[in-house]
Amino acid sequence: MARTLAMFTDVSLCIGCRACQVACKQWNQLAPEEPEWTGTYQNHHHFTDKSYRLVRFFEETDDKGQIKQWHMMSDVCKHCAQAGCLEACPTGAIYRTEYGTVNINQDICNGCRYCVSACPFGVVAFNHDTGTATKCTFCNDRIHNGLGPACAKACPTQSIKFGFRDDLAVVAKKRIDELKTLGYKDAQLYGEDSSGDLGGLNAFFLLLGKPSVYGLPEKPKLPQRNVVVDSLLSIGSALVVALGGLVAFRGRGGQGGA
Amino acid sequence: MEPGLLKSADWPALIDVYFFLGGIAGGAFVIATIANLLDGERYRDVVRIGYYIAFLAVTPGPILLTVDLGVPTRFLHMLMVSKPSLAIGMDAVTVGPFHLKPFSPMNAGAWALLGFSLFAFLAALDVFLEHRGGRSMRTLRVVVGVIGGFFAFFLAAYPGVLLGATARPLFVGAHWLGALFLAVGASTGGAAIALVLSVLGGQRGDALARLMRFTAFALIVQLAALALFVLTVSTTGSAGIARALAQLIAGSYGVPFWLGAVVIGIVVPLALQFAGVVRKTAPAITALMSLLILVGGFAVKYVIIAAGQAT
Numbered sequence: 001m002a003r004t005l006a007m008f009t010d011v012s013l014c015i016g017c018r019a020c021q022v023a024c025k026q027w028n029q030l031a032p033e034e035p036e037w038t039g040t041y042q043n044h045h046h047f048t049d050k051s052y053r054l055v056r057f058f059e060e061t062d063d064k065g066q067i068k069q070w071h072m073m074s075d076v077c078k079h080c081a082q083a084g085c086l087e088a089c090p091t092g093a094i095y096r097t098e099y100g101t102v103n104i105n106q107d108i109c110n111g112c113r114y115c116v117s118a119c120p121f122g123v124v125a126f127n128h129d130t131g132t133a134t135k136c137t138f139c140n141d142r143i144h145n146g147l148g149p150a151c152a153k154a155c156p157t158q159s160i161k162f163g164f165r166d167d168l169a170v171v172a173k174k175r176i177d178e179l180k181t182l183g184y185k186d187a188q189l190y191g192e193d194s195s196g197d198l199g200g201l202n203a204f205f206l207l208l209g210k211p212s213v214y215g216l217p218e219k220p221k222l223p224q225r226n227v228v229v230d231s232l233l234s235i236g237s238a239l240v241v242a243l244g245g246l247v248a249f250r251g252r253g254g255q256g257g258a
Numbered sequence: 259m260e261p262g263l264l265k266s267a268d269w270p271a272l273i274d275v276y277f278f279l280g281g282i283a284g285g286a287f288v289i290a291t292i293a294n295l296l297d298g299e300r301y302r303d304v305v306r307i308g309y310y311i312a313f314l315a316v317t318p319g320p321i322l323l324t325v326d327l328g329v330p331t332r333f334l335h336m337l338m339v340s341k342p343s344l345a346i347g348m349d350a351v352t353v354g355p356f357h358l359k360p361f362s363p364m365n366a367g368a369w370a371l372l373g374f375s376l377f378a379f380l381a382a383l384d385v386f387l388e389h390r391g392g393r394s395m396r397t398l399r400v401v402v403g404v405i406g407g408f409f410a411f412f413l414a415a416y417p418g419v420l421l422g423a424t425a426r427p428l429f430v431g432a433h434w435l436g437a438l439f440l441a442v443g444a445s446t447g448g449a450a451i452a453l454v455l456s457v458l459g460g461q462r463g464d465a466l467a468r469l470m471r472f473t474a475f476a477l478i479v480q481l482a483a484l485a486l487f488v489l490t491v492s493t494t495g496s497a498g499i500a501r502a503l504a505q506l507i508a509g510s511y512g513v514p515f516w517l518g519a520v521v522i523g524i525v526v527p528l529a530l531q532f533a534g535v536v537r538k539t540a541p542a543i544t545a546l547m548s549l550l551i552l553v554g555g556f557a558v559k560y561v562i563i564a565a566g567q568a569t
Contacts, residue, residue, distance in 0.1 A: 046265055084425060087347045090365035091335035092357050095343035105343060110335045111328015113267035114364050117424040117567075122265040131328025215263050223423045223430060224348070224361045230422040234415035234436030240479055241444045242411075245292040248472035249301065 004100035005143060006165035007152060007203040008172050009074055011214070012179060012187070013159035016041060016055055016072040023154030024053035027139060049127035052077065052136035053151050060213060073205065073214050074160060076151065077102070077123045077136035078191060080222075081199030085135075087224040088118035093133075100165070100202055101138045109133055120198070120220040138162075138203075165194075165202060172206055184208055190216060198222055262498070264425055266567040269326065274560045276322040277417040278446070280371070281439060281555065283315035284414030285447020287378060289472065291403035291410075293465075298396070301465050306385040307454050311447070312410070313382035316375055323371075336368035363420035370412040377406025414443025417559075421566065428502035428566035431494035438483035439559065445480050446555035448473030453548035456541035470544060473551065474531040481524050484558065506565035514561045523554010 024030070030050040035043050040057040047054050058071040079101045086094040086102050093108035094115060104115075104124075109132040115124045116133060124135045139149040147153070152162035161168060172189055179187040186209045191201030197220050211218050290308025293301035324333040338355040351358045359365040380402045388394045418435030429435065452469050491503050506515055527547045 045262075087359075087361050088364065088423065089346070090359065090362050090368060091332070092339060092342050092346035092350070092352075092359070093335070094346070096345035108332070108335055108339050108343075109329070110332035112326075112336075112364060113269065113328070114362075114420075114424075116265050117267040117426055119265070120425040122263045122425075125265065126267075126328065128328075133328075217263070221425075221430065223425050226422045226430070226433060227361050227363060227419060230419040230433050230436045231415075233434060234411075234419060234440050237437035237440045237479060237483060238411040238415065241441060241476055242288065242292065244475040244479070245289060245444075245472050246296070248468050248475065249293050249296045 002098045004165040004202060005138065006163065006168050007076065007138065007149065008161045008168040009076070009203065010159050010161070010175060010206040011071065011073045012184070012206060012208055013157045014072040014074055015157055016057060017156065018055045019154040019156060020074050020151035020160055021051065021053045021055055023150040027142070027150035028052060047123050047125050047135070049125040049134045056215065058214060071208065071213060074151070076203050078121055079138060079202035081194060081202065082222045084118040084120050084223045085115035085124050087222065088114045090114060097140070099143065101140070103137050103140055104133055104135060106130065106132050118223050120217060120223065172204070175206060186210065266426065268567060269563070271560065272322050272326050274563055276319050277439070277559050278556045279315045280319055280417065281414045281443030282446045282450050283312045283374070283378065284410035285443035285445070286315065286451055287312035287381065287410035288407050288444065289447055289451060289469070290381070291407045294399060294403055303455060304451060304465050304469055306389060308451050309381040309385045311450050311454065313378040316378050319371055336365060337372065363416050363423055367416040367420060370409050370416060374406060374409035374413045377402050377409055381406060411440060415440035421563065426566045427498040428491065428506060428569060431499055432487055432491055434483050434487035434490055438480065438487055441476055441480035441483050442555045442558060444476035445473055445551050448476055449548035449551035453545055453552070456544040456548065466544065470531060474528060477524050477528055477551065502565065502569035505569040506562065511561050511565040514557055518557030519554055519561055522550050523557055527551050
């Protein structure tokens with residue numbers, strides 16, 4: 001495997017211009033959509049089959065309901081090291097590339113939509129026109145030609161940085177120290193730790209507050225971790241039911257019950 | 259779609275119908291197998307109807323699943339692709355064009371559906387030939403019944419495990435859905451056999467009484483699994499999960515949950531059974547009880563999936 005590629009989004013630099021969202025649409029030739037009123041400048045509520053990039057806006061209010069701080073975060077597929085969508089996919093359409101990114105092979109996907117409900121970040125979307133699931137590929141065509149994703153290229157403030165994961169981790173940690181000395185006590189990295197949740201995220205973030213401020217799960221979990229326990233409980237239930245059957249149908253005459 | 263991070267697969271009721279029929283097929287097959295193992299002669303009607311129901315209930319499954327796909331012509335991709343990718347998940351096994359992903363319940367379920375369909379066909383064929391006066395192939399039937407029984411259990415339970423392996427708030431901390439779906443399969447499988455027996459006649463006496471006792475027992479397991487599911491989800495803690503659970507038991511799904519899944523599907527049939535109303539001589543009551551169990555069995559799967567997908 002080649003060195004893992006990653007994206008580091010520093011929300012402290014984001015100005016909410018949505019150039020990334022536009023660049024993504026242009027490069028990936030994603031059709032326009034009806035705008036949605038979300039109550040903020042954010043459009044849309046969710047990632048869609050035509051929006052792989054989504055700048056999220058959050059208004060943090062104080063006790064009196066006054067806006068305390070305005071948060072902006074350019075959100076994207078996390079390309080998780082342990083990816084719920086990839087594990088869920090029954091067809092093998094979702095695969096990991098040599099760069100550690102997660103892609104959906106559009107020629108294999110049969111549109112079962114299991115990945116849509118298995119993503120802990122609500123990234124994968126179903127395209128009703130093609131009948132397949134779609135999401136950000138980190139601009140697979142561009143990165144295989146050394147160009148880097150369109151969103152990172154377009155970002156005017158370098159809030160979105162793209163490169164090798166180990167290099168970006170160093171940059172991110174330096175930036176955290178910088179922000180802490182500037183007084184941003186709650187500044188923290190989300191998904192950078194490759195020994196952490198989901199084996200680390202290949203799109204990781206620098207947040208200025210708790211993940212919940214940005215609508216992100218504090219401890220994202222790989223849904224397939226449930227399979228072993230759920231299966232064991234099912235087997236237990238099967239044994240109880242089978243035993244009940246043996247007792248109910250055993251013996252002579254009218255008696256003998258469960 | 260409501261604000262929030264997660265998205266839903268938005269599976270239509272078609273999928274619920276498949277899960278329901280798959281449960282009946284698995285349950286009926288296992289009951290027929292157990293009855294056949296203990297006394298194939300005495301329970302001949304239970305065995306025959308059980309294997310017929312298993313075959314008939316599983317047959318629409320692949321069609322329902324295929325119709326729901328975004329690209330129905332690619333239904334075989336569930337099992338095989340001509341040029342598989344290399345890195346497709348934990349412990350994935352690729353043999354030629356075929357792939358098995360043990361951590362993808364949908365993939366494992368597709369294999370189980372294929373395997374079960376084969377054994378359900380063989381079992382139904384065997385009882386059909388015997389009924390038509392052919393020679394009974396006892397050993398073959400036992401082998402088909404036992405191996406098929408494992409597939410049958412898998413088919414009944416895997417939809418619950420499949421839901422549990424999503425990020426939906428109602429399912430992600432659940433754990434008991436596979437056990438619940440298996441018990442529903444057993445109770446609805448038993449009810450389906452009992453319904454046919456009580457309507458068509460046949461062995462109404464001892465065999466039907468025993469079948470109803472087993473079905474009542476499966477209902478108790480179902481009730482326990484349902485209670486454990488609600489309890490486990492309610493103790494998981496996060497606000498989103500609490501909201502999803504409230505939607506199921508008190509919100510817009512509260513009435514079908516309590517009335518359909520609990521009262522009609524479990525409490526009334528159990529009360530009828532324990533009150534001793536179900537006599538050997540009252541096939542109408544048995545038929546009614548079986549119908550209630552079937553309605554409740556569909557309701558419990560439908561309402562859990564609907565609430566889980568909506569919240």
